[in-house]
Every structure is written in C-alpha cells, then in structure tokens.
Amino acid sequence: MFEARILQGSILKKVLESIKDLVTDANFECTANGFALQAMDSSHVSLVALMLRSTGFDHYRCDRDVTMGMNLLNMSKMLKCADNDDTITMKADDAGDVVTFMFENPKADKISDFQMKLMDIDTEHLGIPDTEYEATVKMSSNEFQRICRDLSSIGDTVTIAVTKDSVKFTTSGDIGEANITCRRTSDGDMKEEKVKTEEDGEKVHNTKSSEGQNVDIDLQEPVTLTFALRYLNSFCKATSLCENVRLQLSKELPVVVQYLIEDMGYVRFYLAPKIEEEDADES
Amino acid sequence: MFEARILQGSILKKVLESIKDLVTDANFECTANGFALQAMDSSHVSLVALMLRSTGFDHYRCDRDVTMGMNLLNMSKMLKCADNDDTITMKADDAGDVVTFMFENPKADKISDFQMKLMDIDTEHLGIPDTEYEATVKMSSNEFQRICRDLSSIGDTVTIAVTKDSVKFTTSGDIGEANITCRRTSDGDMKEEKVKTEEDGEKVHNTKSSEGQNVDIDLQEPVTLTFALRYLNSFCKATSLCENVRLQLSKELPVVVQYLIEDMGYVRFYLAPKIEEEDADES
DNA sequence: CTTGTTCAAG
DNA sequence: CTTGAACAAG
Numbered sequence: 001m002f003e004a005r006i007l008q009g010s011i012l013k014k015v016l017e018s019i020k021d022l023v024t025d026a027n028f029e030c031t032a033n034g035f036a037l038q039a040m041d042s043s044h045v046s047l048v049a050l051m052l053r054s055t056g057f058d059h060y061r062c063d064r065d066v067t068m069g070m071n072l073l074n075m076s077k078m079l080k081c082a083d084n085d086d087t088i089t090m091k092a093d094d095a096g097d098v099v100t101f102m103f104e105n106p107k108a109d110k111i112s113d114f115q116m117k118l119m120d121i122d123t124e125h126l127g128i129p130d131t132e133y134e135a136t137v138k139m140s141s142n143e144f145q146r147i148c149r150d151l152s153s154i155g156d157t158v159t160i161a162v163t164k165d166s167v168k169f170t171t172s173g174d175i176g177e178a179n180i181t182c183r184r185t186s187d188g189d190m191k192e193e194k195v196k197t198e199e200d201g202e203k204v205h206n207t208k209s210s211e212g213q214n215v216d217i218d219l220q221e222p223v224t225l226t227f228a229l230r231y232l233n234s235f236c237k238a239t240s241l242c243e244n245v246r247l248q249l250s251k252e253l254p255v256v257v258q259y260l261i262e263d264m265g266y267v268r269f270y271l272a273p274k275i276e277e278e279d280a281d282e283s
Numbered sequence: 284m285f286e287a288r289i290l291q292g293s294i295l296k297k298v299l300e301s302i303k304d305l306v307t308d309a310n311f312e313c314t315a316n317g318f319a320l321q322a323m324d325s326s327h328v329s330l331v332a333l334m335l336r337s338t339g340f341d342h343y344r345c346d347r348d349v350t351m352g353m354n355l356l357n358m359s360k361m362l363k364c365a366d367n368d369d370t371i372t373m374k375a376d377d378a379g380d381v382v383t384f385m386f387e388n389p390k391a392d393k394i395s396d397f398q399m400k401l402m403d404i405d406t407e408h409l410g411i412p413d414t415e416y417e418a419t420v421k422m423s424s425n426e427f428q429r430i431c432r433d434l435s436s437i438g439d440t441v442t443i444a445v446t447k448d449s450v451k452f453t454t455s456g457d458i459g460e461a462n463i464t465c466r467r468t469s470d471g472d473m474k475e476e477k478v479k480t481e482e483d484g485e486k487v488h489n490t491k492s493s494e495g496q497n498v499d500i501d502l503q504e505p506v507t508l509t510f511a512l513r514y515l516n517s518f519c520k521a522t523s524l525c526e527n528v529r530l531q532l533s534k535e536l537p538v539v540v541q542y543l544i545e546d547m548g549y550v551r552f553y554l555a556p557k558i559e560e561e562d563a564d565e566s
Numbered sequence: 567c568t569t570g571t572t573c574a575a576g
Numbered sequence: 577c578t579t580g581a582a583c584a585a586g
Contacts, residue, residue, distance in 0.1 A: 074458040081433035081461065084567080109466045109497055110426070114437070116459035425568095 002030045002066045002092045005059035006052075009088035009103065011241070013079045015267060018238035018259075019048050020072040022231075022269075025121050030066040030092070034265065038126060046231045047254070047270040049128060056264030058087070066096050069121035075101075078114040092118070128270070133248035133256070135162040135223040138216040139182060141245040141259065145236040147180050152229040154178045157274055161224040162217060162249060171229070185214040223249045225273040232257070235269040285313045285349045285375045288342035289335075292371035292386065294524070296362045298550060301521035301542075302331050303355040305514075305552075308404050313349040313375070317548065321409060329514045330537070330553040332411060339547030341370070349379050352404035361397040375401075411553070416531035416539070418445040418506040421499040422465060424528040424542065428519040430463050435512040437461045440557055444507040445500060445532060454512070468497045506532045508556040515540070518552040 006012055019026075019037075026039035034053040040046070054060040082088055082103040089102040096118060103112040147169050151158050155171030155178070162168075169180045238259040239245070248256040254270040261267065289295055302309075302320075309322035317336040323329070337343040365371055365386040372385040379401065386395040430452050434441050438454030438461070445451075452463045521542040522528070531539040537553040544550065 071458070077436050077458065078461070080436065081463075107497075109468055110463065111466075112433075112461065112463040114459060114461045 001061065001063050001094055002068075002096075003059065003061045003089065004030070004035055004052075004054070004057045005087060005089040006056075007058040007087050009079075009082045009086040010084040011261060011264065012088050013082060013084065014238070014241050015050060015052075015261070016072060016076045016079050018235075018241065018267060019050065020076040021237070022046060022048055022234050023072055025069065025071050025119060027121050027123055028068040028070060030062050030068060032062050032065075034060075035090075036265075038128070039123065040126070041231075045228070045272060046234075047126065047128070049266075049268040049270070051265035052261065053265045056261070059089075064094060066092055066094070068092055068096065068099055069119040070099065070116065071119060074116060078116060081112060081114065131248075131250065131253060132220075133253070134219070134221040134250040135248070136218040137162055137167050137247040137249075138218075138244055139167070139247075140214060141236075141239045141242055143182070143214070144245045144247075145233075145239045147182075148229055148232045148236055151178055151180070152233055156229055157226050158229050158232065159224060159226040160247070160249065160255070161222075162219060163222050164217065164219050167215060167217065167247075182215045184217045221251075223251060225249055225251070225255065226276075227255060227271050227273055231269075231271050235271070238267050238269075241267065284344065284346050284377055285351075285379075286342065286344045286372065287313070287318055287337070287340045288370060288372040289339075290341040290370050292362075292365045292369040293367040294544060294547070295371050296365060296367065297521070297524050298333060298335075298544070299355060299359040299362050301518075301524065301550060302333065303359040304520070305329060305331055305517050306355055308352065308354050308402060310404050310406055311351045311353060313345050313351060315345050315348075317343075318373075319548075321411070322406065323409070324514075328511070328555060329517075330409065330411070332549075332551040332553070334548035335544065336548045339544070342372075347377065349375055349377070351375060351379065351382055352402040353382065353399065354402060357399060361399060364395060364397060414531075414533065414536065415503075416536070417502070417504040417533040418531070419501040420445055420450050420530040420532075421501075421527055422450070422530075423497060424519075424522045424525055426465070426497070427528045427530075428516075428522045430465075431512055431515045431519055434461055434463070435516055439512055440509050441512050441515065442507060442509045443530070443532065443538070444505070445502060446505050447500065447502050450498065450500065450530075465498045467500045504534075506534060508532055508534070508538065509559075510538060510554055510556055514552075514554050518554070521550050521552075524550065 022041045023039040024042055026037050029036045032054060034051060036052070037048070037050040039048055054062070078101050083105055086103040086105050091100040091102065092098065099116050099118055101114045101116070148158065151169060151171040154176060155173035157171060159170040160167065161170065166181050166183045171178050235257045241261055242259040246258040252273065254272045257269040257271070259267045305324045306322040307325055309320050312319045315337060317334060319335070320331070320333040322331055324331070337345070361384050366388055369386040369388050374383040374385065375381065382399050382401055384397045384399070431441065434452060434454040437459065438456035440454060442453040443450065444453070449464050449466045454461050518540045524544055525542040529541040535556065537555045540552040540554070542550045
C-alpha cells in the first residue's frame with residue numbers, strides 16, 4: 001500500500017504543469033525514500049528527473065516499492081481539479097492498477113476523489129551519473145525564464161557562455177542577434193563567500209544566495225554551450241516552484257537545470273547541447 | 284409605451300451573457316409586473332426562465348403588455364456596447380416593432396442609443412408547475428461552477444446525489460472517475476436556522492446563508508439524478524449574478540438551477556435528467 | 567487568493 | 577471564433 005499526503009497541493013500541481021508538456025507517459029517510482037520519476041521526453045533530447053522525498057510529505061506510507069505508470073496529461077487534468085490550497089493525497093494498493101487522488105479543502109467540507117487507471121510503461125531506467133560540473137550558475141528563476149523567452153523571439157538556440165564573472169546568453173536569427181549578459185552580482189562578497197563555503201559547507205553559500213545575490217557563479221573552467229530554446233522554455237514552466245534556478249554545465253555534457261522544491265526535493269531537467277557539426281542535421 | 288431603466292446595467296449584461304448561448308430567439312414579456320422571459324433551448328432539453336420585477340428597476344413604465352421578440356445574440360451584442368457601470372434604459376412604443384437600448388455613463392457625458400428590430404416568434408408559453416421538490420441544495424455559485432467545470436474534464440454527465448448531510452457529484456469517463464462531496468456545513472446551525480425561517484420568513488434564512496453557510500440542504504427524500512454537464516456549464520455562466528445557487532431536485536423531474544438577482548428577481552434554468560435507459564441513445 | 571484582462575491555441 | 581491559459585492588479 002502506498003499513500004502520500006501533501007499539505008500544499010499546489011506544489012504537486014505545479015510540478016505536473018512543468019513536466020506534462022515534455023513527457024507524455026512516465027513511471028513514478030514510489031519507495032520508502034520518496035516519490036520519484038525519471039523520463040526522457042518523446043523526442044529523446046531531454047530528460048526530467050523529479051524527486052519528492054518522503055520526509056517532505058505530511059504523511060507518507062510505502063509498504064513496498066510501487067511503480068505507477070501514468071499518462072501525465074491525464075494526471076494533470078485531475079490535479080487541475082484540486083484547488084491550490086487543497087491537501088492532496090495519492091493512494092495505490094499493492095495490486096496497483098489504479099491510483100486515487102484525493103483532494104481536501106482546508107475547511108474539510110469538500111472532499112474529492114479521482115481514480116485513474118495506471119499503465120504499463122517499459123522504460124530503461126537511465127542511470128544519471130553524478131558528475132562534477134565545470135560551471136555552476138545560480139540565478140533568479142524569473143530572470144532565467146525571462147531571458148529564455150526573450151531570446152526565443154529572436155532565435156531558436158541559445159549559447160550560454162559562463163566565465164568567472166558573468167554568464168552570457170547569445171542567440172541569433174533572421175531578424176538579428178542578441179546578447180544578454182548577467183554579471184555575477186558582487187565580486188567582493190563572492191570571494192569571501194567562497195572561502196566560507198569551503199569552511200562551513202553549502203549552508204553559508206545558500207544563505208548568501210537568498211540575500212539578494214542575483215547571479216552566483218562557481219567555476220572550474222569557462223564553458224560555452226548551445227541549447228535549443230524550445231526545451232529551455234519548457235523547463236521554465238517550473239519557475240514558480242522556486243525563486244532560484246541552478247544551471248550546471250560541462251563541455252559536451254547535458255546541462256542540468258534544477259529547481260529545488262523546499263523541504264521536499266527537486267525537479268531537474270537535462271538537455272544535451274547542440275554540437276556544432278550537428279547543427280545542419282537538427283534544422 | 285414600455286420604458287424600463289436599470290441603474291446597474293451590468294446586471295442586464297450578465298443576464299444576457301448567461302442565456303444567449305442557450306436560447307437564440309425569445310419573447311420578452313413586458314407587463315406592469317416586470318420584464319420576463321421563458322424559453323426552451325434550441326434542442327428542447329433545457330428551459331430558461333427570467334424574471335426582473337418592475338419594482339427592481341430604477342424607473343419602470345408599462346402602459347399595456349408588450350411582447351418583444353428578440354434575437355438574444357443581437358441583443359447581447361448591443362448590451363456589450365454598454366459599460367458595466369452604465370445605466371441602461373429599454374424602450375418600446377406600443378406599435379412595438381423596434382426596441383431601443385439607451386446607455387448613459389455615470390457622469391452623463393456619454394449617451395448611446397441602439398435600436399434593434401423586433402421579431403415575431405411564436406412560442407407555446409410553457410406553464411411551469413410550481414412543484415414541491417424532494418431536495419433543495421443551496422451552495423456557493425462559484426463552487427458549483429468549479430465542480431461542473433472540473434467534472435467536465437473527466438466526463439460528459441454528472442450524477443448528483445443529495446442526502447441529508449451532503450451533496451455528491453460523480454462522473455466517469457475514459458481517463459477515470461471522480462467524486463466530489465460537499466458536506467452540509469454545520470448541522471447545529473441548520474436546525475436553529477430552520478426554526479427561525481419559519482418564524483421570521485425568508486429573510487433570516489438568507490442572512491444566515493451569506494454568513495459563511497457553504498452548503499445548505501433541505502431534504503424531503505434522498506435524490507440521485509444524472510445530468511448533461513454541457514448544459515450545467517452553460518447555466519453556470521450566471522454565476523456572477525449571485526453568490527449562491529439553489530438546486531432543486533426531484534426524481535424524474537427537471538432540476539431547477541436558480542440564481543437570485545438581488546431586489547429584482549431571478550434566472551432559473553431547468554434541465555431534464557438523463558434516464559438510465561436513454562444513456563445508449565445519447566451517445 | 568481572487569478578479570479582470572489579455573494572449574494564444576484548437 | 578471560441579475557450580483555456582498566462583498575467584497583472586486589488
């Protein structure tokens with residue numbers, strides 16, 4: 001028996017809004033550890049990884065591991081029937097060919113339950129290597145969304161160039177070219193911060209970031225990579241999940257676009273860069 | 284000569300918005316008593332009854348009864364030309380082949396008048412029996428709208444089951460099933476309220492309802508009926524007219540969905556239930 | 567968080 | 577052209 005109750009149902013709604021356009025069908029893996037999903041988009045260019053840890057739920061019970069194959073569009077339809085301030089409970093028995101979504105409003109005078117048939121989806125469970133990235137950029141998720149949206153009105157791809165002090169987004173198209181450069185917010189603070197980070201671990205770093213640190217760059221090696229804006233714009237639907245987005249880049253590796261979900265986990269999107277030689281093939 | 288002036292023109296606009304998709308042409312009956320309409324929708328499945336009492340108008344004059352046959356789409360087009368805070372005056376002389384809509388903005392520095400040709404529409408004036416209903420549900424019109432909209436993303440019909448303590452809305456479709464249960468808000472208050480209603484008439488009852496009474500059920504007999512969501516969703520366009528909606532149900536009778544228009548009257552929609560044996564025919 | 571408005575998609 | 581989604585304001 002699997003049962004997971006999340007007080008703030010809007011989180012689950014937002015998560016599905018952010019991935020349902022990318023992936024049509026996917027297996028949710030329910031374990032004692034949490035509620036997780038990994039799936040490639042239908043064109044096999046991008047990958048989404050969701051983790052909602054069991055500790056982040058209001059109530060969580062998972063007697064044995066369950067795989068729930070769902071059509072994300074249908075799941076999203078049902079979640080849309082929940083109010084943003086509803087509590088959402090997901091349930092499946094071990095036989096597990098049906099999932100139940102239960103919505104309760106805060107006053108508990110309206111209770112809805114929605115049943116959806118589960119599907120058999122065979123997927124190769126893609127192990128994602130835990131790489132060290134050459135560049136890590138943390139910035140306002142709103143700003144990142146704005147940049148991706150703005151640039152897609154000019155071109156189809158964006159080249160992201162990360163240096164020690166800035167991240168530059170570049171595109172070009174029929175009507176012209178565009179460069180958007182975001183400087184790392186404060187050089188002095190950053191150096192100090194880095195020292196502290198090494199001493200005290202990630203925590204100081206995070207605290208600093210939330211204190212008006214707009215762009216935060218952690219660089220081993222300058223990186224320049226090109227991506228399809230179409231996918232980045234899709235990823236940006238997760239913007240409302242988190243104030244900040246983290247981009248991780250390494251030469252010839254997929255970018256990782258991560259939105260943290262407070263106290264619960266994350267949504268991560270992976271997108272392979274365009275290889276220059278392949279540009280002709282992609283168009 | 285007929286002349287009716289309503290200060291809050293938005294009411295008339297909303298009324299037309301709520302019925303124009305249901306009924307294409309209809310006769311408005313103008314009498315000393317008020318401005319009324321009864322018409323079946325084009326598929327003869329539902330019926331709309333509108334009453335705007337003369338006492339609710341800012342100015343009302345009706346020397347002799349007039350029947351004004353109008354195309355509601357055209358009437359609605361004209362009313363859309365009125366601002367929401369405009370005063371609307373309707374006029375017809377006794378010859379009566381033309382109706383005039385006059386719009387005045389509050390500052391009285393903009394006055395519009397629109398003339399529309401009337402039509403001859405022959406309708407059997409359907410007498411609607413004043414039935415005692417087995418179940419009466421009063422609830423937030425917003426919530427009712429939300430429920431009907433949500434359920435139509437799952438199925439085409441809704442089964443409404445009213446019991447002493449709750450009203451349950453159920454549907455099912457290809458992707459699954461859904462139940463939404465609204466509990467009668469507070470049992471203790473309800474009983475007290477009923478007594479007061481008998482003593483002091485309807486007024487106390489209404490006052491109570493607006494004080495956070497979400498769902499109010501008056502039951503002679505538990506009722507379960509099934510309706511086409513398409514029509515209910517159409518009825519719900521009247522939601523902005525009134526905070527609360529009243530549903531009246533009896534076995535094998537059309538449901539009455541009523542929106543009160545404060546100090547003026549009501550819009551009522553009637554919809555015949557689906558009979559089980561007919562389900563096959565309907566698909 | 568609700569409402570109104572505006573924009574895009576079917 | 578109609579309807580749903582995104583945005584902004586209260």
